[in-house]
Amino acid sequence: xxxxxxxxxxxxxxxxxxxxxYGLDKLLRGVVAAxxxxxxxxxxxxxxxxxxxxxxxxxxxxxxFLYGTTWDVQDREYGILPEIWGTMYSSLLALLLGGxxxxxxxxxxxxxxxxxxxxxxxxxxxxxxxAIPSVVYGLWGxxxxxxxxxxxxxxxHDTVGWFPLFGTSLSxxxxxxxxxxxxxxxxxxxxxxxxxxxxxxxxxxxxxxxGMGTTRWEAILKxxxxxxxxxxxxxxxxxxxxxxxxxxxxxxxxxxxNQISLSLFAPANTLASLLASSFPEAGEIEIxxxxxxxxxLLAITLxxxxxxxxxxxxxxxxFEGR
Amino acid sequence: MTGNISEAIxxxxxxxxxxxxxxxxxGRCLRSRLLTLLTWILAxxxxxxxLSIIYMLVxxxxxxxxxxxxxxxxxxxFEFGGGIGPAIIGTLTMVAxxxxxxxxxxxxxxxxxxxxxxxxxxxxxxxxxxxxxxxxPSILAGVFVYASLVVVMKTYSAWAGGVALAxxxxxxxxxxxxxxxxxxxxxxxxxxxGMGCTRAQVxxRVTLPTGLPGVITGVLLAVAGAAGESAPLLFTALxxxxxxxxxxxxxxxxxxxxxxxYNFSGMPYDNQIELAWTASLVLVMMILVLNVLARVxxxxxY
Numbered sequence: 282x283x284x285x286x287x288x289x290x291x292x293x294x295x296x297x298x299x300x301x302x303y304g305l306d307k308l309l310r311g312v313v314a315a316x317x318x319x320x321x322x323x324x325x326x327x328x329x330x331x332x333x334x335x336x337x338x339x340x341x342x343x344x345x346f347l348y349g350t351t352w353d354v355q356d357r358e359y360g361i362l363p364e365i366w367g368t369m370y371s372s373l374l375a376l377l378l379g380g381x382x383x384x385x386x387x388x389x390x391x392x393x394x395x396x397x398x399x400x401x402x403x404x405x406x407x408x409x410x411x412a413i414p415s416v417v418y419g420l421w422g423x424x425x426x427x428x429x430x431x432x433x434x435x436x437x438h439d440t441v442g443w444f445p446l447f448g449t450s451l452s453x454x455x456x457x458x459x460x461x462x463x464x465x466x467x468x469x470x471x472x473x474x475x476x477x478x479x480x481x482x483x484x485x486x487x488x489x490x491x492g493m494g495t496t497r498w499e500a501i502l503k504x505x506x507x508x509x510x511x512x513x514x515x516x517x518x519x520x521x522x523x524x525x526x527x528x529x530x531x532x533x534x535x536x537x538x539n540q541i542s543l544s545l546f547a548p549a550n551t552l553a554s555l556l557a558s559s560f561p562e563a564g565e566i567e568i569x570x571x572x573x574x575x576x577x578l579l580a581i582t583l584x585x586x587x588x589x590x591x592x593x594x595x596x597x598x599x600f601e602g603r
Numbered sequence: 604m605t606g607n608i609s610e611a612i613x614x615x616x617x618x619x620x621x622x623x624x625x626x627x628x629x630g631r632c633l634r635s636r637l638l639t640l641l642t643w644i645l646a647x648x649x650x651x652x653x654l655s656i657i658y659m660l661v662x663x664x665x666x667x668x669x670x671x672x673x674x675x676x677x678x679x680x681f682e683f684g685g686g687i688g689p690a691i692i693g694t695l696t697m698v699a700x701x702x703x704x705x706x707x708x709x710x711x712x713x714x715x716x717x718x719x720x721x722x723x724x725x726x727x728x729x730x731x732x733x734x735x736x737x738x739x740p741s742i743l744a745g746v747f748v749y750a751s752l753v754v755v756m757k758t759y760s761a762w763a764g765g766v767a768l769a770x771x772x773x774x775x776x777x778x779x780x781x782x783x784x785x786x787x788x789x790x791x792x793x794x795x796x797g798m799g800c801t802r803a804q805v806x807x808r809v810t811l812p813t814g815l816p817g818v819i820t821g822v823l824l825a826v827a828g829a830a831g832e833s834a835p836l837l838f839t840a841l842x843x844x845x846x847x848x849x850x851x852x853x854x855x856x857x858x859x860x861x862x863x864x865y866n867f868s869g870m871p872y873d874n875q876i877e878l879a880w881t882a883s884l885v886l887v888m889m890i891l892v893l894n895v896l897a898r899v900x901x902x903x904x905y
Contacts (some may be wrong), residue, residue, distance in 0.1 A: 298801045308805040313719050316711035317729045320777065323770070324732045326749045334750045337617050373757075385645040394642065406650050412890050413656060414831025415863040417883045423868055424876070465652045496635035519738060526740025528834035533868060553742045553834070560746070560838045575746045586738035590731070 328579070335576045338569035346573055352539050352555075354563075359570040362576060363539040367549035368581070370525035371456060371531065373544075375463035379524070380517050382464070383471025387513075389471075391479040392501055411469035419533030422462045427453060427534070430461070434546045451546035454536035461551075462530050471520040474593070478512020479505060481600045511596035516588035526582050528553040552578040664884030667877050673885070675832035683874055687882045689846045690863040693761065694886070695808050696847055697840060698830050700765025701772055706822055709776030713818075716777065717784035718806055730781070736774035744770040753839055760856040761847060764840030768832060772825040779821025784814040815825060820901030831886060833861030842866060859904035860886045870872065 296344050298306075342359055347359015375433070386407060390400055434451035441447050451457060482505055490500040506513070536548025552574055560571055671686055678685025712733075716726050748767040753759055787810050795805045811818075842863070843857040848855070860882045867879035 296805075297799065300890075302801050302804065304732060306801040309803040309806065310719055313711045313715035314725065316708050317715040317725055319708060320712055320729045320732050320736075320773070321725075324736065326751070327743075327770075330747055330750050382645055384650050385642050386649055389642050389646045394639065403646060403650075406653055407895070409891070410649075410653050412827060412887075412894050413653075413830075414833065414861060414886060414890065415610045415881075416833045416861045416868070417656065417660075419888060420864055420879055420883055421652075421659060423656055425659060464831075465649075471637070496631050498635040498638045499631065522738045526738070526742070528740065528742040529865060533865065553740055556742050556746060557834060557837055560749070560840070572746065572750070575743055578740060579743055582738060583735065583742055584802070586735050589738070590734050
C-alpha cells in the first residue's frame with residue numbers, strides 16, 4: 282500500500298482502495314463469474330441427465346420409437362409418432378390463430394389506432410392473459426369452452442362431416458378446444474415480440490410512406506410489415522416453441538388418446554401431456570421410455586427456440602447494427 | 604384580362620389533375636377502413652377469454668371464499684366442505700425455496716452479464732443459454748428434477764418441487780436483472796470509477812442500488828410465474844392432503860394450488876370442482892398482486 286505523499290500538507294479521508302477492497306473486488310468477480318458458469322453447467326447437466334436416463338430406452342427401442350404408433354405398457358411396445366403428430370398439429374393450429382390475433386394486436390397497439398389510455402387497457406389485457414396459469418386455462422377449457430363449442434362442432438360434423446377436418450364429432454376433450462386454449466396462451470408472446478419488432482421500424486419509414494399518399498393500411502401492409510418481417514417471424518417461431526412445450530392445459534383438454542387424426546374434434550395426445558399423464562404411475566421400463574420421449578421433446582423445442590432466437594438476432598441487427 | 608386567362612388555364616387543368624383528397628368510397632380508402640374495423644374486432648375478441656375467465660373465477664370461485672375454505676384440509680371423495688389450506692401453504696413454501704435458490708444466483712449471473720464482462724465468450728454463451736431456457740418446456744424441468752433429485756432422495760418432496768421451480772425462474776431473473784442493470788446510466792458508473800472505486804464498490808454502491816427497482820420487477824414477475832406453474836410439480840412434489848409438518852415435512856410429498864386444481868378439475872363431484880375454482884381464484888389473485896407490484900416498482904425513473 283503506497284502512503285499518501287501529501288499527508289503532511291492536507292489531512293484527507295480519501296485514499297486508495299485498501300487490501301480488503303481489492304480482496305472483495307476479486308471475490309465478487311469470482312463469485313459472479315461462477316454464477317454465470319452455473320447456467321452453462323445447468324443446461325449441460327439437464328441435457329446429460331435426460332440423455333443418461335433415456336439411454337436404456339434408446340438402446341432398446343432405437344429409432345423405431347420415433348415412428349411407432351402404439352404405447353402399450355403390457356406388451357412393452359412404445360412409440361411416440363401420435364404424440365409427435367399431436368404436438369405439431371396442435372401447435373400449428375394454435376400458431377395460425379394465435380399468430381393472426383397476436384400480430385393484429387401488435388399492429389393495433391403500435392400504429393396509432395388508439396388513444397394512449399385505451400392502448401394501455403389493451404396492453405394490460407394481453408399482459409394478464411400471459412399471467413394466468415396453465416391449469417386455470419385448463420379448468421376454463423373444461424367447464425366453459427368445451428360446452429360452448431360442442432354444439433358448433435357437432436353441427437359442423439353433421440353438415441360437412443365428409444371434410445377431413447370435421448371428420449369426427451366432439452364428445453368432450455379434443456384437438457379443437459386444446460388448440461383454441463393454446464392459441465390464447467401464445468397470443469401474449471407473439472404480440473409482445475411483434476410489438477417490439479414494429480417499434481424498431483424507424484418513424485421516418487412510416488412518414489415517408491404517408492408522405493407518398495398511402496392509406497393507413499397500405500402503409501402497414503406494404504411498408505411496416507415487410508420492414509418488421511424478420512422480427513415478426515421471430516415472434517411466430519418463439520410462439521410456436523411455447524406451444525410445443527405447453528403441458529397442463531393440453532393434458533386437461535386434448536383427451537390423451539394415442540391416435541393420428543386430421544379431425545379437429547378427435548381426441549389426441551402431445552409429448553408434454555403424455556409425460557404429465559403417464560409419468561406419476563409409470564413403472565421402471567415405462568419411465569425409461571418416457572425419458573426418451575422427454576429427450577425428443579427437448580430436441581424439438583431446442584431446435585425451434587434456437588431458430589427463433591437466431592431470426593430475432595438477425596432482425597435486431599438489421600436496425601441496430603449489433 | 605390577365606385574371607380571366609389564368610382562371611381559364613386553371614379550370615382546364617383542374618380536370619386533368621389527380622384527385623388529392625381521399626373519399627370514403629374509393630376502393631383503397633374503403634379497404635383501409637374495413638381492415639381497421641377487422642382489427643378492432645380481432646383485438647376485442649382477444650379480450651373475451653380473459654373476461655370470461657375472470658367472470659368464472661369471481662362467480663364460481665368467489666362463492667366459497669371464507670376462512671374455512673382457506674384453512675381446512677381438502678375433502679375426500681364424497682365429503683362436503685373442506686378447503687385448500689395445505690395447498691396455499693405448499694405453494695408458498697415451494698416458491699420460497701425456489702426464490703432462495705434462483706434469486707441470488709440469477710442476480711449474481713446478471714451482474715456478470717451486465718457489468719463485469721458483458722462481451723466475454725462466457726457472458727455471450729450464458730446469455731444465449733438463458734434465452735434458450737426461457738422457452739424450455741416446464742414439464743421437462745420436472746422430468747429433470749425427478750431424474751436428478753427424486754430418484755436419489757427416493758421420495759417426492761417440497762425440496763424437489765422448489766428446485767424444479769428454481770430452474771424455471773432462473774432465466775427470467777437473469778435476463779430481466781441484466782436489462783435493469785444495463786439501464787443504469789454509464790455516467791454514474793464513470794463518476795464512481797473516476798473517484799477511484801474498485802469494480803466491486805461501483806457495483807455494490809452505484810449499479811445495484813440504482814438498478815434495484817428494475818431487478819425487483821423481474822424477480823416479482825419470475826415469482827408470479829413460478830407460483831402458477833404446475834407441470835414441474837406433478838412428479839417432484841406430487842400432492843398431499845395434509846399441511847407440511849415442520850422441517851422434516853419438506854422431504855415429503857407436498858400439495859400445491861396448481862396441482863390441486865388439476866386433480867380436482869377431473870373429479871365428478873361438485874364440491875371438488877367448486878374448490879378447484881376457488882383455488883384458481885386464490886392463485887390468480889396471488890399472481891395478479893405480484894404483477895401489479897412489479898409494475899408499480901418498475902416505472903422508469905431515468
